[in-house]
Amino acid sequence: MKKITQFFLVAVVMLFATASMAQSTIKGTIIDAEIKAPLPGANIIVKGTTNGVSSDFDGNFIIESDKTSGQIVISYVGYETVTLTFSGTTDLGKINLSTDNTLEEIVITGSGVIDLAEDRKTPIAVSTIKANEIREKAGNWDLPEILKSTPSVQNIKGGGFGDGQMFLRGFDQTNTAFMLNGQPINSPEDGRMFWSNWSGVLDVANAVQVQRGLGSSKLAISSVGGTVNIVTKTVDRKQGGFVQQMIGNDNYIKSTAYYSTGLMENGWAFSGMLGHWQGDGYVDYTDGQGQTYFLSFGYKPNENHLLNFLITGAPQWHAAAGSGSIQEFLDNGRRYNSWNFANVDSPNLLHGGRYPGGRNVYHKPVANLSWDFNINENSSLSTILYGSVGRGTFAQARTSGSNVTYARGSNNNHNWYGLVTNYENQISEHFNFNLGADIRLYNGIHFRSVNEFITVDAVNAFSNYNGGAYQLTNAFGGINPWNVTFNTNDDHGERFGYDYEEDINYYGVFGQLEYENNNFTAFFQGSVSSQSHVRTEYLNAQNEGVSEESEKVNNPGFNVKAGGAYTISELHKVFVNLGYYSRQPFHSDLFISDRNGNELIEPAVENQKITGIEAGYQLGGTAVSANLNVYYTIWDNRTLLDTNGEDQGDPAFRLFQTQGVKQIHSGVELEIFTRPSDNLKLNGFLSIGDWKFDGVGIQRTFDEAGNITDPETEVNLDGVEVGGAAQFTAGLFADYMFLPRFSVDGTWNIYNNLYSQGQTTVESPPIKLPNYNTMDIGLSYKMLLGENRQNSLQFRVNINNLFDEVYLESVSGNTPLSSNPTENWKGVNTSNTGRFGYGRTWNASLRYSF
Structure with a gap:
């Protein structure tokens, strides 16, 4: 017991x-x-x-x-x-x-200037790609590749690194506005985007937002197709960083390191990123390499002020890919590059002793200083001052017989400064008011010089400005982008071919009034602007040693936008937006060519007229959500430019200018987001467009001296399909987590109703290209490390075009089918110039985050 x-x-x-x-x-x-x-x-x-x-x-x-x-x-x-x-x-x-990369969770400096859809209660047609998805899928691609599963977006990879293009609702990227932390980054001369200049941006991107159509931007920007907002890291809330190593197809390797102090107790914050990449390129003989850097200094002295200074750049060089007929690619494979030369003696040879036909060498850094001032609980002021001193050249091989003699540098430099400021005031419970200014000052410097001597020591040239014949004996730049930056050619006597500058100044003011009351919201936006152009000629000036300025061209412009939305219930919302732009012509539309002095095109090119109408329905839900948009855009009085003939003063040179061209783009877009089970995401999209020219245009033909060589002719474009991008696209995305932090995902994209580009008319219409589809897959595993498991080691693999689909990405030309079947491929005459899309590619990365 x-x-x-x-x-x-x-x-x-x-x-x-x-x-x-x-x-x-x-x-x-x-x-x-x-x-x-x-x-x-x-x-x-x-x-x-x-x-x-x-x-x-x-x-x-x-x-x-x-x-x-x-x-x-x-x-x-x-x-x-x-x-x-x-x-x-x-x-x-x-x-x-909540994800720490949602737009609500990140610190955005210049928040009053960066026009994100979340900042306006009236909806727009928008898709947002957040940091998690960007860092997983970016791999060794540029931004357009990441956006290809967005409705109405078409990505064209091009031949070399950074040579991609993007279409939005059928409009090319010269007519889509790209914004980096609130500042415009399209070229002021012609609206073009050069993705090689922005190769490091995705490494520090918090979010990329694609606003299709009218968008939410208050600026008077070139957003015919839409606006793409890139929001990078600036001031991080927390201390941390990452190191990443990536490898990919064709000897691609990229190393990146990032660190942020987070917002410290003394109010200061610092972020920095450095990277290096190099690779052979998918297309033969398109080697490239470069660096990326990003530095951000933030200071928050109190709750009312936040300042940040940011500088980022991507110095690099990459060889270009030459064009060819479809038949040449069929004979030589999709990697074929016609543009390279063998058996030359140079320290900068590529594979097997080959010199590239062309090589881009660029360093165009951009810096901005932002200040957010919370004046009181109802009002705030946000300002961004930005600038870029960019230097770059396209080094083209010049030959004599079978030898490359020297590399001719076509230099495109710029000095670019701007200011964007926005004052916001919550007038009352129902009304919010914005008022701001947009100033852009641009100086473009364009000339030719010797980039590298190869088998000769001097080059003969001729110039009115320099008094006749002379010799070029100095080379500038080579293939080092840092040399292009700091060893610039400022001597007009060492330039030839063309030598001129452009000054483009832009001044605009904008405002917005927004109303909200219970289930109804509405907005009205407006802006007015003035843009001036002056061209200064050096090489082809009429008087020796005297530069000549062109007549100053001033173009006023404006835009107005309005819209409203009604919330039917917690899950259902409808909206409608409309707008009208009077957009100034590009600088490149105003002058005859870059080789004949300051001759203005007469009659003068008038403003383009853009009318947009769009409506949408949003379904919000936990298991299923969806966005449905319809749009109708009229782009009137646009100018088409095309040239014929060789450079170096060939008398066969012709400039074809077609004024008064109208395009009508309409379509419907659907996005669906579902969560069938706890560990499965299943999303899809569908875009159906109808993009055609309308009516007739007036074509004029100019010679190199600016003289009209042929009588005005009417060009019938009525009903002609707009080429370049597929008018039908669809996609399906699935992500399945079969173990904690271990997932596989796949994306299937379909492209149809794609037409060729080039000079087309009713009598000579564009070619319809064969439809195609691609499948991309990815695998991710994330291991948690550290005492509190706050650190992670993530392994990621991407395989693009898994099934190695053979497809035509783009075609320039409209030669119809041949009666000889052997001269056709999938319904396209193989004599047309075209480019095939990339075959199967891959990349793998290991990323340690702390």
Whole structure:
């Protein structure tokens, strides 16, 4: 009996001791705040201990603690960290984790200038790609590739690194506005985008937002197709960083390191990124290499002020790919590059002793200083001052017989400065008012010089400005972009071919009034602007040694936009927007050519007239959400330019200018986002467009001296299809997490109704290209590390065009089918100039985040 009593006594003591050791049981369910679905694999740790568990596939967790009260820390890489208090046995219920890359969670400097859709309550047709998706899928691609699964977006990869193009609703990227942290980055001369200049931006991007059509921008920008806002890191909330190593097809390698102090107690923050990449290129003989850098200094002295200075650049060189007929590619393969020369003696040879036909060498850094000032609880002022001193050249091989003699540099330099400022005031409970200014000052410097001597020591030239014949004996730049930056050619006597400058100044003011009352919102935007152009000629000046300025051209412009939205219920919203732009012509539309002085095109090119109407429906839900948009855009009085003939003063040179051209683009876009199960995402999109020219244009033909050589002719374009981008696109995206932090995803894209580009008419219409589809897949695994498992090691693999689809990406020409079947390929005459899309490519990366 005594032993039994002792046994029970010991058992009771052990029971109470165990109870004292496990005094609390905490449970709950982790939910993704954005999609309202369980979040498996989240980490739950009792603060101050190493006691932790992970949430299961349903997001549930149970954790025991020997403390009667305390705190638990809930974290998941890519999401904000949440700290919650417990006391005894606690059921925390549903715990929402928000991604730390949502537009609401990131710190955006210049927030009043960066026109994001979330900042306006009246919806637009918009798609947002956030940091998680960007860093997983960017790989070794430029931005257009990341956006290809966005409705009405077409990506053209081009031949070499950074040579891609993007179409939005059928408009090329010269007519889509690209904004970096609120500042325009399209070329002021012709609207073009050079993705090689921005190759490091995706490494530090917090979000990229594609606003199709009218968009939410208050600036008077070139947004016929839409606006793409790139928002980079500036001031981070938290300390941390990453190092990443990537490899890819064709000997591609990229190393990147980033670190941020976060916003420190003294109000300062610093972020920096450095990277280096190099590779052979998918197309033969298109080697390239470069660096990327990003530096950001932020200061927040108090709650009312936030300042940030940012500078970023991507010095690089890459060889270009020559064009060819479709037949040449069929004979030589998709990697074929006609533009390279063998058997030359140069230290800068490519594979097997070959010199590239052309090589881009550029360094065009951009810097901005932003200031956000919260004046009071109802008003704020946001200002960005930016500038860029860019230097670059296209080094083209010049030959004599079979030898390359020298590389001729076509230099495109710029000095570019601007200011954007916006004042916002919450006038009353229902009205919000914005007023701002947009100033852009641009100086473009264009000339030819010797980039590199190869088998000769001098080049003969002729110039009126320099008094006749002379010799070029100095080379500038080579293939080092830093040499192009700091060893510039400022001597007019060492220039030839052409030598001129352009000054383009732009001044605009804009305003917006927004109304909100219960379920109804409305807005009105307007802007007016003035743009001036002056061209200064040096090489072809009429008087020796005297530069000549052109007549100053002034063009006023304006735009107005208005819209409204009605919230039917919590899940249903409808909206309609409309706008009209009177857009100034590009600088390149005003002058005859770059070789004949300051001759203005007469009659003068008038403003383009753009009318846009769009409507939409939004379905919000936890398991299924959707966006449906319809649009109708009229682009009237546009100018088409094309040239014929060779440079170097060939008398066969002709400039064809067609004025009064009208395009009508209409279509419907659908996006669907679903969550069929806790570990499966399934999204899709569909875009159906109808893009055609309308009516007739007036064509004039000029010779190199600016004289009209042929009578005006009417060009019938009525009903002609607009080429360049597929008018039907669709896609399906799936992401399946089959283990915590271990997922596989795939994207299937379809392209149809794609037409050729070039001079087309009713009598000579564009060619319809064969439809095609591509499949991309990816695999991700994320390992959590560190004492509190706050660090991670992520492995990612991307395979693009998994099934190695052979397809024509673009065609320039409209030669119809041949009667000889051997001269056709999939319904296209193989004598047309074209380019095939890339075959199967891949990249793999290892990223350590801390």
